[in-house]
Amino acid sequence: MDAKNQAKYEARAKIIKAMAHPTRLFIVDELARSGRRCVCELTEMVGVDMSTVSRHLAMLKNAGIVEDEKRGAQVYYSLRVQCVLDFFECVESVMKCNLKDQQKLLVS
Amino acid sequence: MDAKNQAKYEARAKIIKAMAHPTRLFIVDELARSGRRCVCELTEMVGVDMSTVSRHLAMLKNAGIVEDEKRGAQVYYSLRVQCVLDFFECVESVMKCNLKDQQKLLVS
DNA sequence: TGTATATTTGGCTAAACTAACAAATGATGG
DNA sequence: CCATCATTTGTTAGTTTAGCCAAATATACA
Numbered sequence: 001m002d003a004k005n006q007a008k009y010e011a012r013a014k015i016i017k018a019m020a021h022p023t024r025l026f027i028v029d030e031l032a033r034s035g036r037r038c039v040c041e042l043t044e045m046v047g048v049d050m051s052t053v054s055r056h057l058a059m060l061k062n063a064g065i066v067e068d069e070k071r072g073a074q075v076y077y078s079l080r081v082q083c084v085l086d087f088f089e090c091v092e093s094v095m096k097c098n099l100k101d102q103q104k105l106l107v108s
Numbered sequence: 109m110d111a112k113n114q115a116k117y118e119a120r121a122k123i124i125k126a127m128a129h130p131t132r133l134f135i136v137d138e139l140a141r142s143g144r145r146c147v148c149e150l151t152e153m154v155g156v157d158m159s160t161v162s163r164h165l166a167m168l169k170n171a172g173i174v175e176d177e178k179r180g181a182q183v184y185y186s187l188r189v190q191c192v193l194d195f196f197e198c199v200e201s202v203m204k205c206n207l208k209d210q211q212k213l214l215v216s
Numbered sequence: 217t218g219t220a221t222a223t224t225t226g227g228c229t230a231a232a233c234t235a236a237c238a239a240a241t242g243a244t245g246g
Numbered sequence: 247c248c249a250t251c252a253t254t255t256g257t258t259a260g261t262t263t264a265g266c267c268a269a270a271t272a273t274a275c276a
Binding site for chain 1: 113118121129131155172191206
């Protein structure tokens, strides 16, 4: 793999990596469901320190997955690209496929 | 987030994490393009030790993204689920979106 | 102005993770 | 038996990072 390709796949991996954490997945899922949430709301839902949630959101923003909008004292986050939901769909089908194979093993 | 949800998002994250590496992304891309590749072919393309490639493939297999088939001395890998290509498509559109925003910053 | 709330950031620690190579082990084919 | 292909083990070194606390910043409201 040459340097150019290396850089290309590193850039892609960076974006995917931003999704590869349970808390951030939850946040993305919640934003997809509700459209928009402020940090304090997400903090309560997730149940960790607000500074931690803020960091997770900064990662998602840095990757270009979410965007923020200041409204008074609150900062509201929302999805910047809708297609991230395809991620979930695909992950679900992989999991279903894994489950099916495990059942096959049990039967035989 | 309760324990049940925690487990749910951890399982999802595990699958996404398996894709969050440039070499593994390259491999998935290559398998999507060519349909099937043995370890030795991939090793030459990637340009790292064969044992390293084998490990990457084991991770992808463990996540349920690829499957293997033994043919004589070689082991051929192929995609188990086609929808992973949606990942790429989405990542591309996120990157395009990022680029567009950067250009806006330059103009203003 | 002063206080409370919301958010980000710096500092820090512990920990997990992981990629990579080398070497040993297994399996297959000639 | 030897060569090739592949996996596994051991190891190292490096990165990463998630989490909390505390400090800094920003806004709203009394």
